[in-house]
Amino acid sequence: MRLWRLERGEIAERLEGPGILACGDRAEALASVMDGRTADRVVLCGMAGAREGLREAPYVPCPVSVSQWRARMTEALGCPGLSVWIAAGLSCRDASGRPDVMRGEETQVFGAMSLDPGLANGTHVVLLPGTHSKWVWLDDGLIVRFRTCMTGELFALLGQSSLLAAGARGANEDQGFAAGLARASEGAAPSAALFEARAAQLVDGRTVDWARGFVSGLLIGAEIAAINPQEPVLAIGDPALVARYGAALARCGVQMRAMDGEACAIAGLRLLDDD
Amino acid sequence: MRLWRLERGEIAERLEGPGILACGDRAEALASVMDGRTADRVVLCGMAGAREGLREAPYVPCPVSVSQWRARMTEALGCPGLSVWIAAGLSCRDASGRPDVMRGEETQVFGAMSLDPGLANGTHVVLLPGTHSKWVWLDDGLIVRFRTCMTGELFALLGQSSLLAAGARGANEDQGFAAGLARASEGAAPSAALFEARAAQLVDGRTVDWARGFVSGLLIGAEIAAINPQEPVLAIGDPALVARYGAALARCGVQMRAMDGEACAIAGLRLLDDD
Numbered sequence: 001m002r003l004w005r006l007e008r009g010e011i012a013e014r015l016e017g018p019g020i021l022a023c024g025d026r027a028e029a030l031a032s033v034m035d036g037r038t039a040d041r042v043v044l045c046g047m048a049g050a051r052e053g054l055r056e057a058p059y060v061p062c063p064v065s066v067s068q069w070r071a072r073m074t075e076a077l078g079c080p081g082l083s084v085w086i087a088a089g090l091s092c093r094d095a096s097g098r099p100d101v102m103r104g105e106e107t108q109v110f111g112a113m114s115l116d117p118g119l120a121n122g123t124h125v126v127l128l129p130g131t132h133s134k135w136v137w138l139d140d141g142l143i144v145r146f147r148t149c150m151t152g153e154l155f156a157l158l159g160q161s162s163l164l165a166a167g168a169r170g171a172n173e174d175q176g177f178a179a180g181l182a183r184a185s186e187g188a189a190p191s192a193a194l195f196e197a198r199a200a201q202l203v204d205g206r207t208v209d210w211a212r213g214f215v216s217g218l219l220i221g222a223e224i225a226a227i228n229p230q231e232p233v234l235a236i237g238d239p240a241l242v243a244r245y246g247a248a249l250a251r252c253g254v255q256m257r258a259m260d261g262e263a264c265a266i267a268g269l270r271l272l273d274d275d
Numbered sequence: 276m277r278l279w280r281l282e283r284g285e286i287a288e289r290l291e292g293p294g295i296l297a298c299g300d301r302a303e304a305l306a307s308v309m310d311g312r313t314a315d316r317v318v319l320c321g322m323a324g325a326r327e328g329l330r331e332a333p334y335v336p337c338p339v340s341v342s343q344w345r346a347r348m349t350e351a352l353g354c355p356g357l358s359v360w361i362a363a364g365l366s367c368r369d370a371s372g373r374p375d376v377m378r379g380e381e382t383q384v385f386g387a388m389s390l391d392p393g394l395a396n397g398t399h400v401v402l403l404p405g406t407h408s409k410w411v412w413l414d415d416g417l418i419v420r421f422r423t424c425m426t427g428e429l430f431a432l433l434g435q436s437s438l439l440a441a442g443a444r445g446a447n448e449d450q451g452f453a454a455g456l457a458r459a460s461e462g463a464a465p466s467a468a469l470f471e472a473r474a475a476q477l478v479d480g481r482t483v484d485w486a487r488g489f490v491s492g493l494l495i496g497a498e499i500a501a502i503n504p505q506e507p508v509l510a511i512g513d514p515a516l517v518a519r520y521g522a523a524l525a526r527c528g529v530q531m532r533a534m535d536g537e538a539c540a541i542a543g544l545r546l547l548d549d550d
Contacts, residue, residue, distance in 0.1 A: 051477075052441075059477075059478060091474075091478050098471050098474075098475075099471070099474040099475055099477075099478045099479055100470065100471070100474045101473075101474045101477050101478060131437075132437075132470060147467060148467075148470040148474070149466045149467050149470070150436075150437075150438070150466060150469050150470050151466050153436055153437060154429075154466060154469075157432040157433065157435070157436060158432065160432070161425075161428055161432060162406075162407075162425075162428060163425070166327075188501075189464070189465075189497055189498075189500065189501035190464075190465065190466065191424045191425065191426050191429060191465065191494060191497050191498050191501060192422060192423075192424045192498065192501035192502065194425050194429075195375065195407060195423040195424070195425050196373050196374070196375070198376075199366075199373075199374040199375045199376045199423070200373075200374055202326075202334075202374075202376050203334060203366050203374045203376060204374055219466060222464055222466050223464075223466050223467065225464065226463075226464035226466060226467035227467065
């Protein structure tokens with residue numbers, strides 16, 4: 001849980017607590033992070049609106065405009081002394097009817113549109129890398145569709161796997177990352193190429209850090225190959241992770257620019273605090 | 276650790292203990308499973324020969340004949356009262372020089388060849404599904420190359436992930452498996468399709484069991500798509516898992532027959548106990 005206390009549009013304070021799904025009583029957890037502070041309004045996005053969150057907020061089906069999204073925000077009652085509102089999530093279906101969902105990233109994307117009005121016209125591809133990377137397609141200010149890749153979570157799970165279980169240390173993670181990207185760009189499927197990270201340690205003297213880089217490059221490269229973006233990408237998120245995606249996209253000849261994830265989140269939440 | 280006590284070629288007893296890498300003193304762990312029994316010889320394959328095992332046994336580079344493999348078995352000293360020998364593992368490199376390794380499955384493959392002399396002539400594809408699935412290509416009795424897919428380990432890791440974290444139960448895992456196979460056969464990359472297992476629970480009312488089947492079908496389907504076997508496949512391993520691969524291969528028009536994993540392991544170990 002991350003809260004920004006805004007005064008006259010400026011960040012006056014940053015508050016942090018455990019993820020809302022990790023808390024027992026969600027309302028108490030919010031009150032505990034607020035710690036007696038008052039606010040005209042508390043606006044939340046992300047897992048606070050999950051079925052198991054503070055209060056379930058709907059998924060609005062794509063295509064979605066900012067006003068359609070705002071109209072579906074949900075008041076969370078049961079937070080004494082606080083007026084709490086939760087952003088709606090989004091859902092979409094691909095051409096075969098297969099579903100996808102997001103909670104939280106839509107707030108950053110609408111926030112990015114409010115910060116950069118150029119995004120409100122024409123088509124744009126937005127990438128929000130992370131545990132569940134989201135690729136979002138914009139058309140004339142609408143979020144028309146999106147796709148989730150669980151690259152970050154796969155990478156975290158593989159960190160506990162036999163691939164990276166033990167091995168010599170060494171500062172060549174970047175070399176491994178480049179090797180993994182190269183492997184993905186040849187069309188290698190992760191399930192058939194991941195084990196190379198282990199075999200290279202056993203018979204080619206690679207370090208476990210090289211192997212970690214290889215796994216990261218292979219997964220990010222496979223994600224980009226699956227999405228196959230054809231136009232410049234706007235990336236929103238953690239700068240170190242965004243830089244990795246930038247390197248991977250550059251390899252495919254795709255340009256990337258970045259916007260600050262916190263700034264986009266705050267701008268998106270302010271859209272819900274306007275009326 | 277699994278030991279078969281053979282008397283005049285028949286299984287007289289099955290002994291089981293913890294995996295050798297899970298034990299403190301490896302020699303003591305073996306003695307504890309033997310529990311005072313005597314033997315002319317103890318022959319081991321698999322992780323007993325890993326660097327952290329009982330004693331490191333070499334990786335013999337492909338192509339490898341059964342006699343070349345036998346010649347590289349290694350005596351593990353330091354097991355009082357026991358004559359202990361460990362099978363060599365195999366290594367190979369693909370056309371680009373990328374390495375792969377195996378320990379244990381080679382024993383089953385050479386065992387299969389001794390049980391079915393038809394395997395000693397012509398070309399054959401052998402699949403040993405499991406934590407680390409091995410695809411092994413035979414040519415006139417030689418193991419010429421192989422490929423590891425970590426499908427089983429990925430499936431186990433994903434069992435702890437957000438995809439299958441919670442959800443309604445329901446007996447439709449087989450439907451999910453078929454849906455996952457279908458998805459893979461369209462060329463869907465797991466990183467971009469795995470999250471459908473979660474989204475389908477959230478917005479289409481699928482059960483967590485359907486989702487588990489979907490993940491299994493997607494991963495097995497992606498493995499087969501990556502390997503793209505063009506001839507009938509011989510599968511050696513756990514019958515339930517072999518049946519899943521059989522269903523997936525049938526979808527691709529590839530025939531499969533099966534041999535019993537235990538029988539192949541014992542036949543392979545006996546090849547090391549002959550002299």
